[in-house]
Amino acid sequence: MLLLVGRQAEIESGLASRLGASDPLRQRLEVIDAPEVVAMDEAPASALRGKRRSSMRLAIEAVRDGRADACLSAGNTGALMAISRFVLRMLPDIERPAIAFQMPNRRGGTTTMLDLGANVDCEPAHLLQFGLMGSALVTALQGRESPSVALLNIGEELIKGNDTVKQAGVLLRESGLNYVGYAEGNDIYGGEVDVIVCDGFVGNVALKTSEGLAQMMGQFIREEFGRSLVSKLMALAAAPVLRRFKHRVDPDRYNGAALVGLRGVVFKSHGSASPAAFEAALRRAHDAAGNRLLDRIRDSLEQVRARSGAPDGSAAVALSP
């Protein structure tokens, strides 16, 4: 069952033009009317306080009320985060939500990176929590038990990272996670490690830098193949190969970032996602809920708490900043 939350009339007319009323697929869709819309450039606080009947708010409330197992939105990220946090609340012992994204890597798999922008100043304990959540996410989405976790840091040659990263390394080493040490920026694409943990400022810069470089390289390829009649013929000759290359780095396939740390499964699609990209994100949200992402995060937290010897129910020292 898929709940479509938004302006009912618009959704119904969109559906009517694509599906017959008796189509079995139509029977699996339910429309929930939400008269208000959160604008892409709206301040999160305004969306949270002023729009109690927005599609975003009602979709997240459906998760809270158990009507939905997961929420997927292609809307305003800041508003989605603020409303999710308010409506769903955080998991116990998780202080900050994080945005986690699966990046393609050289080995043909994906590397999960978090945080990508929800938090700018992180304490070591937050980075530990990101490690726990990223690890649980990889298990839920890829079925990989005990995925490897690394901390993003800078080169051997120079000053070896800041104090926060060093202290987070100590916490991760004691966490029971499969912590493998430091990674550098190039390791995001190397495929040697499953999860890379960093603060949201650094993660956002790495993601946006990658988008910018990929766009530049794509533009250069197009320009070179479009330069003359001869190079256009060469592009035609090489078209099948260029298509396969494009497929391998196609951002549509990697669409869908998880907002982790909440008491509910929430995913964010790119705002300008194609139908194929939106489907990829929907699949991720479905898999995360189906493979019990939240239970896995809770179990990991329990393990860290048990290892650190804290009494039942109280937060372990390592879990608080």
Added chain:
Amino acid sequence: MLLLVGRQAEIESGLASRLGASDPLRQRLEVIDAPEVVAMDEAPASALRGKRRSSMRLAIEAVRDGRADACLSAGNTGALMAISRFVLRMLPDIERPAIAFQMPNRRGGTTTMLDLGANVDCEPAHLLQFGLMGSALVTALQGRESPSVALLNIGEELIKGNDTVKQAGVLLRESGLNYVGYAEGNDIYGGEVDVIVCDGFVGNVALKTSEGLAQMMGQFIREEFGRSLVSKLMALAAAPVLRRFKHRVDPDRYNGAALVGLRGVVFKSHGSASPAAFEAALRRAHDAAGNRLLDRIRDSLEQVRARSGAPDGSAAVALSP
């Protein structure tokens, strides 16, 4: 005149096999014997204290003593930075040296980014100083007066950056530089701005992430064109275009990072640079010295001091953290 600093016997025998003794080019080369070598993995402190006759030390001393206008090294970055700082000392009012690099951009030009790893925790005043130095570097290397300067920050949608970046924005706006506001990671490759300022942790991650992504895309192109006899034939057909593409993103052309903030011009080449890449770095070091990089940085500092109304000779408030 080019001074070659290193193990004399090895350099002489290398030269002898390439140049006749009466070759006019040979007359423009002078060999300075340096019996000690700083290892690539050596701790900067050990290189600084223990190797007073290393090639790195003697080359930097040649700059200090006025025998050379600039130093170029392909060695250990941390050691190069530590020795440069000790031997040359910092420019007045500059507290931290920075590593600046010209990245290729979509418009066919370069975007200068700093710091790329010399400093992990920066105060707003350090970011202002990086802006001044980056601006002077672009003028010296590209002949562009009043280049645009932006601060690296994260997306509109989310929390708008950390306090350090916000405060640095205030200082830059008052600096007299052509400050244009915030940039995001993708703007590094957009070509809309000449200088992008960030702390060394973020800059290093952005640089390494770019290296990793470029390697992955290069590998995917090679794999797809090498997959079968047919695709190999397609690669052959498209070879001239692929070569032109490769040339546009060839890291050799962009080799040569400036260590700015010192009382002398010091450049760092990639450790595994090809001869062409080393030549590109040598050209950058030559241009920086020839176009009075240090005077330009000093003039910028004077202007900031004058604008902030501080008495002559004393450091302006904005220039200290």
